[in-house]
Amino acid sequence: MRVRDWQEIVEDVVDSDVDPAGWRAVGGDRAGGVGEDTYLAHPAVGVLQFKTYPRNPFKVEGVGARVARRVDEDVRDLLPAEDADGRFAVTSPPEDEQQAGTVGRRLAEVFRAHSEAPTDPDHLFEDVMEAVESPAYGPMEFDAYDRPDRLETLADTFEDAEAALDAEFEDVVDEDVRRGFH
Numbered sequence: 001m002r003v004r005d006w007q008e009i010v011e012d013v014v015d016s017d018v019d020p021a022g023w024r025a026v027g028g029d030r031a032g033g034v035g036e037d038t039y040l041a042h043p044a045v046g047v048l049q050f051k052t053y054p055r056n057p058f059k060v061e062g063v064g065a066r067v068a069r070r071v072d073e074d075v076r077d078l079l080p081a082e083d084a085d086g087r088f089a090v091t092s093p094p095e096d097e098q099q100a101g102t103v104g105r106r107l108a109e110v111f112r113a114h115s116e117a118p119t120d121p122d123h124l125f126e127d128v129m130e131a132v133e134s135p136a137y138g139p140m141e142f143d144a145y146d147r148p149d150r151l152e153t154l155a156d157t158f159e160d161a162e163a164a165l166d167a168e169f170e171d172v173v174d175e176d177v178r179r180g181f182h
Helices: 006-015 097-116 121-131 149-157 159-179
Strands: 024-029 036-042 046-056 059-068 086-090 136-143
Touching: 006 046, 006 059, 006 086, 024 149, 036 136, 036 149, 046 159, 059 159, 097 121, 121 136, 136 149, 149 159
Parallel strands: 024 136
Antiparallel strands: 024 036, 036 046, 046 059, 086 136
16 A cells, blocks of 8 residues: 555546546544545545545645555445435546636536426436546545544554554644644
8 A cells, every 4th residue: 555645546536547427435524633534436446545634725635545456345335325415526627728618518508408307416416527527426425523434434444554544644734733834
């Protein structure tokens, strides 16, 4: 397991060439200290974990790693089902004005179509994700004030990775505290 900056983990997700709707996520308050824990999983990628905290209102710091190369049955049962209430998405900003215009036109068409026909929120979400060409999206269970039971069980399942990431994460937090928050 290689611990890296959390944004590198997100870049791996963006660069992955897998079904964007196949991702699942679980996240919440960190068990022992500042920040949040998040697990992202996809059957073709495995399980990724990252620990983050808001350094200031404009910058998030953290670490992450791939904690499993595949999603086995035990882990799959800990991930949210397709019909879960929460959703997450990973997007990239448009590369230039032309792409921004194309994405804007696609989004306008999606909203027009959904405003004229009976639809449900899940279909709208999926159509928006396709319009913005999201590389990863899906159901998520997240609690910013506590730890969902699934998160606690995932942390127990990947106990060694949890310990390694916690140690690296504490170093990042301590370094920022010594330098002072910006």
